[in-house]
Amino acid sequence: MLGVQDRALAVLDALLTFYPDNELSEDRGLIVFPSNVQLSVRAHGIAGTTLRRHLAALVDAGLIQRKDSANGKRYARKDETGAIEEAFGFSLAPLLARAEELAHAAQQVAAERKHFRITKEALSICRRDVRKLISAAMEEGAAGDWGHIEEIFLGLTGRIPRRRRSRIYSQSSRKWRCSVRKSSTGWKFTKIPKI
8 A cells, every 4th residue: 555565664663663752743853863773673683785675665655754964874963952953864754744644544454454354254154154055955965966066165165365465564563553643733643652
């Protein structure tokens, strides 16, 4: 849906852990500036070249932006009070700007999962009913080549995958879950620690 792989989303998740607050806000700045080593650790030990490839994919997908310093390093320049004056790294502003779009995409994914689950349940019930009908016909000696019909049925049901294969990022390993909601001041993109 977003055109990125699950590992790229893991890198995005790792980038979000470097944001100091739970809610993204323009007022507090949206630049995170981790080193590749720090980012790799938080992205579950992803290799440097893979990390750079997924960062580029996130930029291409419009989920983050690069804000490069003159020397290409990521860092923050602070004023005399310790407040960040200027930061170089990755801007999370596109996430905030696309909050409504991302919320709708999340709702669509949830609706598709629900539809898939309902369809799978209906298929399971149909498969069970057909199996019972074939077994009853064989036990009662009904006319017909029920052995052949059973073979065909088993061949057809054997082709149905038992598990849904998906490229959707599994949230089980994430330390954060994200929430997108509308507030009086606009859309809010919030990261919430998982319990």
